[in-house]
Amino acid sequence: MKLPVYARAKVREVWIVDLTADLIEVHLEPGREGYRRVRKVGRGGVLSPSAMKSLKLRVSEILG
Numbered sequence: 001m002k003l004p005v006y007a008r009a010k011v012r013e014v015w016i017v018d019l020t021a022d023l024i025e026v027h028l029e030p031g032r033e034g035y036r037r038v039r040k041v042g043r044g045g046v047l048s049p050s051a052m053k054s055l056k057l058r059v060s061e062i063l064g
Helices: 002-008 059-063
Strands: 013-018 023-031 034-042
Touching (some): 002 034, 023 059
Antiparallel strands (some): 023 034
C-alpha cells in the first residue's frame, strides 16, 4: 500500500526485506503508477544502494 505513495513522492529506491520468500525486493524508477522496475535478489546476491554505489551489502547478511 505504501509503495505507490513513495513512487508518487519520487522516492528513488525502496528495499523490501521479504523474510518469507528469503529475498530482498528493490523497487526503482518511480512513476505515477508505482515503480517501473523491480529486482528480486536472494541469498548469495549483493546489493548496492543507488545513492552509495561503493557500498556492497550481502543479502545473506541482511536476511540473517
